[in-house]
Amino acid sequence: MSGFSADWLALREPFDLRARNPTVLAAVAGLFEHQHSVRVIDLACGTGSTLRALSPRLPPRQSWILVDNDPDLLARAAAMPTSQDVSVTAVARDLSDDLEPALGGAVDLVATSALLDLVSEAWLHRVAIAVTARAIPFYAALSYDGRVAFSPPDPFDAAVVGAVNLHQRTDKGFGAALGPASADLALTRFAALGYAVAQGAADWQIGPEDRDMQTALVDGWARAARDIGTQSGQDITDWLARRRAAIAAGRSSLLVGHVDFFAVPSATR
Ligand SMILES: C[S@@+](CC[C@H](N)C(=O)[O-])C[C@H]1O[C@@H](n2cnc3c(N)ncnc32)[C@H](O)[C@@H]1O
Numbered sequence: 001m002s003g004f005s006a007d008w009l010a011l012r013e014p015f016d017l018r019a020r021n022p023t024v025l026a027a028v029a030g031l032f033e034h035q036h037s038v039r040v041i042d043l044a045c046g047t048g049s050t051l052r053a054l055s056p057r058l059p060p061r062q063s064w065i066l067v068d069n070d071p072d073l074l075a076r077a078a079a080m081p082t083s084q085d086v087s088v089t090a091v092a093r094d095l096s097d098d099l100e101p102a103l104g105g106a107v108d109l110v111a112t113s114a115l116l117d118l119v120s121e122a123w124l125h126r127v128a129i130a131v132t133a134r135a136i137p138f139y140a141a142l143s144y145d146g147r148v149a150f151s152p153p154d155p156f157d158a159a160v161v162g163a164v165n166l167h168q169r170t171d172k173g174f175g176a177a178l179g180p181a182s183a184d185l186a187l188t189r190f191a192a193l194g195y196a197v198a199q200g201a202a203d204w205q206i207g208p209e210d211r212d213m214q215t216a217l218v219d220g221w222a223r224a225a226r227d228i229g230t231q232s233g234q235d236i237t238d239w240l241a242r243r244r245a246a247i248a249a250g251r252s253s254l255l256v257g258h259v260d261f262f263a264v265p266s267a268t269r
Pocket of ligand 1: 009112
């Protein structure tokens with residue numbers, strides 16, 4: 001198991017879908033608009049959120065390879081209903097080891113979402129080398145960038161977010177994670193390897209009515225802050241109680257910062 005439950009991925013998917021940067025999505029769609037078919041590989045697919053977001057914007061005939069190391073999530077992805085022109089092949093792989101073999105087949109696009117903040121600098125370098133060596137376009141959505149804005153603000157918010165961002169850098173199975181630094185580093189790396197990069201913000205906007213999402217987030221952030229141990233447990237407990245009270249009262253909104261980008265070999269743009 002990966003630690004990402006299907007319930008959590010289902011809860012976040014509508015926020016991801018609304019957040020995906022439209023300019024970046026248009027750039028992906030534009031590259032393939034004159035093709036009749038397209039072959040896509042989705043790295044760390046979860047239950048298939050990237051396919052659901054991207055498929056309506058791509059040529060009608062699509063073949064998708066969905067890769068993840070979590071058999072439960074992968075089974076759900078493989079079972080998703082698609083149109084008869086969209087074929088889905090689910091592949092179980094641990095991408096921390098098996099990245100290069102996973103990218104070995106013929107594809108027109110490598111896609112991923114909510115993955116790059118989990119990976120190490122060395123792994124990011126590996127994926128950039130593997131993709132650019134074959135001149136394949138790369139779409140990476142929803143990399144967390146470290147920004148969280150609470151409304152109304154609380155004096156302890158910054159301490160919790162600071163601890164969360166330290167937790168983001170801990171090992172998530174790929175070595176020390178890049179966390180909030182991942183998107184900037186990826187953009188720089190792809191540009192240095194001769195790719196043109198379109199990028200944009202893809203922030204979650206979470207309103208007062210989105211109580212389940214807000215509660216899941218503040219609970220998770222309190223756990224992460226306790227794990228990191230830079231703040232007192234009582235301060236974190238008190239902060240969580242204030243945040244939960246504001247959510248229950250319908251007075252709380254959240255913004256969580258993410259970055260999307262699309263990188264293509266310079267000659268193709
Ligand atoms: C935050 S979820 C994102 C899932 C999906 N891309 C989405 O946007 O809903 C991260 C995904 O990475 C997968 N993952 C984590 N470590 C992995 C590894 N070593 N190999 C393959 N997949 C991995 C998890 O199983 C999970 O599906």
